[in-house]
Amino acid sequence: MPEAALRHAAEAYTDALVAFCQRLIRTPSPPGDEAGIAALVRAEMAALAYDDVWADAAGNVVGVVRGGGGRSLMLNTHLDHVDAGDPGRWPVPPFEGRVTGGAVWGRGAMDIKGPLACQVYAPAVLRRAGITPPGDLYVTAVVMEEVGGLGAQVLVDGVRPAFAVVGEATGCRLTRGHRGRVELQARFVGRSGHASAPERAANPHFAVARFLQALEGLPMAKSATFGSATVAPTLIRSDQASANVIPEQLVVTLDWRTVPEEGADAVVARVAALAAGAADSGVTAEVRVPVVSRTSYTGLTRDCPSVHPAFELPVTHPLVRAAREALTEIYAEPVPVDLWRFATDGGHFMAAGIPTIGFGPGDEHLAHTTEERIDLDQLARGLLGNAALCARLGEVAD
Numbered sequence: 174m175p176e177a178a179l180r181h182a183a184e185a186y187t188d189a190l191v192a193f194c195q196r197l198i199r200t201p202s203p204p205g206d207e208a209g210i211a212a213l214v215r216a217e218m219a220a221l222a223y224d225d226v227w228a229d230a231a232g233n234v235v236g237v238v239r240g241g242g243g244r245s246l247m248l249n250t251h252l253d254h255v256d257a258g259d260p261g262r263w264p265v266p267p268f269e270g271r272v273t274g275g276a277v278w279g280r281g282a283m284d285i286k287g288p289l290a291c292q293v294y295a296p297a298v299l300r301r302a303g304i305t306p307p308g309d310l311y312v313t314a315v316v317m318e319e320v321g322g323l324g325a326q327v328l329v330d331g332v333r334p335a336f337a338v339v340g341e342a343t344g345c346r347l348t349r350g351h352r353g354r355v356e357l358q359a360r361f362v363g364r365s366g367h368a369s370a371p372e373r374a375a376n377p378h379f380a381v382a383r384f385l386q387a388l389e390g391l392p393m394a395k396s397a398t399f400g401s402a403t404v405a406p407t408l409i410r411s412d413q414a415s416a417n418v419i420p421e422q423l424v425v426t427l428d429w430r431t432v433p434e435e436g437a438d439a440v441v442a443r444v445a446a447l448a449a450g451a452a453d454s455g456v457t458a459e460v461r462v463p464v465v466s467r468t469s470y471t472g473l474t475r476d477c478p479s480v481h482p483a484f485e486l487p488v489t490h491p492l493v494r495a496a497r498e499a500l501t502e503i504y505a506e507p508v509p510v511d512l513w514r515f516a517t518d519g520g521h522f523m524a525a526g527i528p529t530i531g532f533g534p535g536d537e538h539l540a541h542t543t544e545e546r547i548d549l550d551q552l553a554r555g556l557l558g559n560a561a562l563c564a565r566l567g568e569v570a571d
């Protein structure tokens with residue numbers, strides 16, 4: 174790979190890249206309200222001479238740059254961001270896109286508008302360097318990632334690349350997987366009654382107590398890569414607001430972080446058995462994964478179960494190896510292979526049969542904080558790394 178040509182071409186685009194990142198931050202895009210930013214990304218792709226640009230039924234943006242006869246590669250991020258909260262708590266206004274202290278600041282700067290900008294510009298760097306990508310490049314930015322992944326689920330109906338790179342922040346290192354997340358609701362239904370006469374009621378509190386105690390002692394699935402799965406009870410909701418009434422229903426919410434060895438169905442079955450064991454005469458238990466109906470800005474509605482699959486590619490997987498080589502060569506220093514702490518849309522892509530890795534600029538500790546920013550040198554490094562991946566990964570055999 175002609176590294177010098179890529180470095181040169183990436184440098185030439187640095188100013189335009191930073192300016193695009195600022196424009197992205199100045200275009201707020203909460204989940205379900207991504208029309209403005211989608212138009213902005215499409216226009217930039219068109220200006221950068223992509224071969225094809227469209228938005229799918231969910232409003233996900235897809236840009237294509239045609240390559241040689243090799244494998245197709247998708248670079249992926251999302252268009253939405255979490256709420257900025259009270260702007261007064263930010264050191265800079267969250268939607269101004271201000272550059273100060275060597276960084277671009279604002280909501281979404283590193284999650285995920287900086288990485289998005291780098292991905293959009295990567296094919297342009299290749300073209301300027303005179304490099305035809307080995308296979309077709311798909312640059313995709315999906316809607317509603319922050320609220321369950323409606324965009325990713327619709328995207329894979331229409332775009333099935335051979336490989337994917339998810340651009341969530343890795344500090345320009347490589348990642349090869351993460352634990353998954355399953356949300357569960359255990360509902361205990363008894364019989365309501367006056368608190369002065371508990372013998373006439375069936376109080377679900379005692380079943381919940383037994384359930385939680387059993388949960389604490391439950392052996393968790395183990396993974397050589399990720400260590401142990403974990404479970405945290407997070408909410409208990411009662412159908413009662415009165416202190417002198419025995420409730421009919423209690424719903425316990427669990428946040429279960431899964432390892433690839435144990436899927437969502439197995440987790441639900443285990444928790445259902447535990448809940449059934451804790452229920453007693455007069456109280457029944459049922460366990461479900463909550464499903465939320467979401468509607469995208471284009472009006473498309475889908476049921477989104479609260480499941481983010483775990484995924485893991487072995488260090489020896491050809492995609493991981495090739496990506497590590499390409500990054501090590503372009504940066505002229507060894508690039509470590511890490512794991513993400515948090516769940517991404519990568520689990521949805523892997524579940525659709527697309528081998529996926531992670532690579533993106535930025536420090537993930539700043540995600541969802543009022544200190545959110547992305548360093549200018551991370552942006553430059555992210556652009557160069559993405560270009561190197563585009564130049565190489567289409568050559569990877571299965």
Ligand SMILES: [Zn+2]
Nearest residue numbers: 251284285341
């Ligand atoms: Zn993100």
